[in-house]
Amino acid sequence: MSDPPLFLAADHDHRICARAILAHAEGVCRTRGTRLTEQRRRVLEIVASSHAAIGAYAIMDRLKEGGGRPAPIAVYRALDFLIANSLVHRIASRNAYVACTHLGPHHGSQFLICRRCGTVGEMTSEGVWQALVGAAAGAGFSVVAPVIEVEGECAACHAAATAAAAAPDGAAADTVAGA
Amino acid sequence: MSDPPLFLAADHDHRICARAILAHAEGVCRTRGTRLTEQRRRVLEIVASSHAAIGAYAIMDRLKEGGGRPAPIAVYRALDFLIANSLVHRIASRNAYVACTHLGPHHGSQFLICRRCGTVGEMTSEGVWQALVGAAAGAGFSVVAPVIEVEGECAACHAAATAAAAAPDGAAADTVAGA
DNA sequence: TGCCTATATGTTATACTATAACATGGCTGC
DNA sequence: GCAGCCATGTTATAGTATAACATATAGGCA
Secondary structure, three states, X not given: OOOOOOOOOOOOOHHHHHHHHHHHHHHHHHHHOOOOOHHHHHHHHHHOOOOEOEOHHHHHHHHHHOOOOOOHHHHHHHHHHHHHOOOEEEEOOOOEEEEXXXXXXXXXXXXXXXXXOOEEEEEOOXXXXXXXXXXXXXXXXXXXXXXXXXXXXXXXXHHHHHHHXXXXXXXXXXXXXXX | OOOOOOOOOOOOOHHHHHHHHHHHHHHHHHHHOOOOOHHHHHHHHHHOOOOEOEOHHHHHHHHHHOOOOXXXXXXXXXXXXXXXXXXXXXXXXXXXXXXXXXXOOOOOOEEEEEOOOOEEEEEOOHHHXXXXXXXXXXXXXXXXXXXXXXXXXXXXXXXXXXXXXXXXXXXXXXXXXXX
């Protein structure tokens, strides 16, 4: 079990992540005979430009920076394609989208969404899957497509918040926690 | 472990469910000193009128049948109150709402949504919770508010679909499965 | 090559979901 | 009564997603 960490340090070189995601997408499309068109590629690049989820209209705004005047439907079409090919995931609880970082076959991811920094970690826990399928089966329910999106705190933000709370009256306290 | 079944038979007397939900709501409000106003009660009645999730605008339409002309915000305010008091749950993956049927204290429900009949079963599996918290902790993530919404098939619909698929060329096949 | 077809994109309009901002009403405790 | 809080009314708008139809482009095949 040498899974890569779900949450990378804030100062990691994100270009490496983005490149890996794009390279993977090209491979997937080549294998399946589908087309990673310029528009789809640009949407994927934008979605993959950070580990936070991004909304469809924010994607559209980013596309406009490139000079075009895309309509919402263009973004949704690209997202539909990317989601159908498991290159992007929809975060239903946020109406937003993240690039898939689990670059291999698997059934069902769980998304860990940090409430402070917004970073989304994609987890594929066999234990969670089995617990869920087992519990559902106990109710006679057969699982098809689980949506598991967990709001919480990533390690870095949790540590920062804890440190801020412990500080007696430091100026840093409200820059992180706010409450 | 004598939990009530998550999915009741299609022909169950739903008035009993609805009455229990309303009675529970009255008890909760009495205990907390909050007010189950007429508007909130009517919204809860509508949400509790079936075990399927219902959208905010469908609730509004149902309210109109009663003669009023409620604005969307009125429905959302009532829903906010009901959700804050754990009397109603939001199904993020559907932008819809269901009445809480787990009438006691608990942390985090899992929702099983039948793709055929739309019925939502509310499950509170300790095993799923522990698996999720444990797996998240392995990534240094502390869980605050999980959203677990599982699309699948309830036992009744699964049985009906299986029977239809097994029938050689029965007329009933496409009335259930469609594909 | 040139046509044909399937797929992708453009264009316009609209549906669906949710909230902001401010005014009004009504209950409760003094 | 009235002060304060909570709930509701009213109007407007923000945010998310899709329908319907026209056009363009890539790639296969005669």
